[in-house]
Amino acid sequence: MPDIRLDGLTRRFGAATAVDDVSMVFAEGTVTCLLGPSGCGKTTLMRMIAGLETPTAGRIRFGDRDVTRLSARQRGVAMVFQYPVMYRTLTVAENIELPLARDRGLSAAERRARVDEVLNVLDLSAQRGLRIGDLDMGARQKVAVGRAIARRCDVVLFDEPTTNVEVHAKLQLIRAFKEFRRRVRQTIVYVTHDQTEAMTLADQIALMQAGVLSQCAAPRVLYDQPDSEFGGWFLGSPGMNFLDPLGEDGGRVRFAGIAGAVAAPSGGTAGLRAGIRPEYVRVFAQAGAGRVAGRVTGDCITIGGQHLLTLSVDGAELKAKVPPDGGMAAGSAAYVECPAERVMLFCDGLRVATPSVDQAGAR
Numbered sequence: 001m002p003d004i005r006l007d008g009l010t011r012r013f014g015a016a017t018a019v020d021d022v023s024m025v026f027a028e029g030t031v032t033c034l035l036g037p038s039g040c041g042k043t044t045l046m047r048m049i050a051g052l053e054t055p056t057a058g059r060i061r062f063g064d065r066d067v068t069r070l071s072a073r074q075r076g077v078a079m080v081f082q083y084p085v086m087y088r089t090l091t092v093a094e095n096i097e098l099p100l101a102r103d104r105g106l107s108a109a110e111r112r113a114r115v116d117e118v119l120n121v122l123d124l125s126a127q128r129g130l131r132i133g134d135l136d137m138g139a140r141q142k143v144a145v146g147r148a149i150a151r152r153c154d155v156v157l158f159d160e161p162t163t164n165v166e167v168h169a170k171l172q173l174i175r176a177f178k179e180f181r182r183r184v185r186q187t188i189v190y191v192t193h194d195q196t197e198a199m200t201l202a203d204q205i206a207l208m209q210a211g212v213l214s215q216c217a218a219p220r221v222l223y224d225q226p227d228s229e230f231g232g233w234f235l236g237s238p239g240m241n242f243l244d245p246l247g248e249d250g251g252r253v254r255f256a257g258i259a260g261a262v263a264a265p266s267g268g269t270a271g272l273r274a275g276i277r278p279e280y281v282r283v284f285a286q287a288g289a290g291r292v293a294g295r296v297t298g299d300c301i302t303i304g305g306q307h308l309l310t311l312s313v314d315g316a317e318l319k320a321k322v323p324p325d326g327g328m329a330a331g332s333a334a335y336v337e338c339p340a341e342r343v344m345l346f347c348d349g350l351r352v353a354t355p356s357v358d359q360a361g362a363r
């Protein structure tokens with residue numbers, strides 16, 4: 001089974017650059033999610049890996065094999081599209097078996113065994129005899145996934161396979177997907193703009209922004225150590241808070257909402273911002289060491305059952321996720337603590353070395 005290596009991969013459409021000089025590795029047998037906002041180049045990048053789009057520049061290798069100029073068929077990858085093409089008049093089982101018929105190495109019994117396994121994992125056994133035209137979107141999408149995984153290609157590409165599926169079917173699909181993955185090792189590239197899906201499925205996430213690979217890392221690393229303000233903002237719900245400097249004194253910078261001062265990187269405070277995720281901001285009713293006085297300006301309950309507070313501190317807006325029983329509501333006075341170990345520093349949108357924050361007194 002090969003890994004997939006991209007080297008300077010670029011695709012331009014006229015004056016627009018859809019994918020811009022992307023170099024990365026999809027390790028064999030792992031799941032990589034391509035994540036990013038609409039139009040950032042996810043589909044274009046994946047279509048180049050599939051052989052459905054010709055790169056303007058750069059190379060694609062599967063293991064030692066340079067496949068840049070090979071057709072989709074020669075590359076032998078399976079792909080599931082957002083809007084799958086299927087044979088509406090054939091049954092569920094026939095649709096899954098059809099691509100297997102091309103594989104001359106498989107006996108009829110082996111083909112049937114593969115189909116049965118896929119139907120079982122996808123919880124589609126009861127519908128095996130139904131025609132595609134009679135299924136809802138969720139079931140159709142499961143069949144599309146089944147068709148791709150039944151072939152057991154070394155490389156399988158998914159382009160937002162759960163986008164048009166309601167939430168229950170989506171969860172089922174993700175569960176089935178993980179179960180199948182446990183059974184068969186394949187190198188999988190999975191495009192999504194849904195961060196929760198990416199965090200659940202991926203061994204590594206490739207975060208894209210405007211055609212450029214912003215960061216490629218394990219989900220937890222991407223979340224806890226974003227390389228850029230974009231990564232901090234895009235991941236998380238809501239994303240990271242960014243705080244502007246209030247002023248500099250003797251090489252130490254003070255930020256809105258942070259009690260301590262931060263060692264200024266060389267170059268002063270220009271372009272400097274501190275970042276902290278809402279779940280790491282602590283909110284108290286009383287003043288205390290390391291806390292900054294502010295006010296709650298808004299509150300709501302999140303889907304996860306936590307309380308999302310909007311606070312005004314030092315003239316800046318700050319979001320905090322706190323347990324719902326903290327007694328805080330819009331209008332309350334509040335004292336905010338941003339723990340030093342959770343504060344990150346960014347300069348012109350890129351993270352700089354972990355800052356050292358003085359734990360100065362309360363403000």
Ligand SMILES: Nc1ncnc2c1ncn2[C@@H]1O[C@H](COP(=O)(O)OP(=O)(O)OP(=O)(O)O)[C@@H](O)[C@H]1O
Pocket residue numbers: 013016017018036037038039040041042043044045193
């Ligand atoms: N065939 C094409 N001709 C011209 N421009 C294109 C073509 N395909 C894609 N683009 C442009 O390239 C950019 C990247 O598109 P792409 O479809 O790869 O993004 P995406 O990340 O998959 O977006 P989405 O989340 O909406 O599916 C967009 O600006 C898009 O308009």
Ligand SMILES: [Mg+2]
Pocket residue numbers: 042043044
């Ligand atoms: Mg797309």
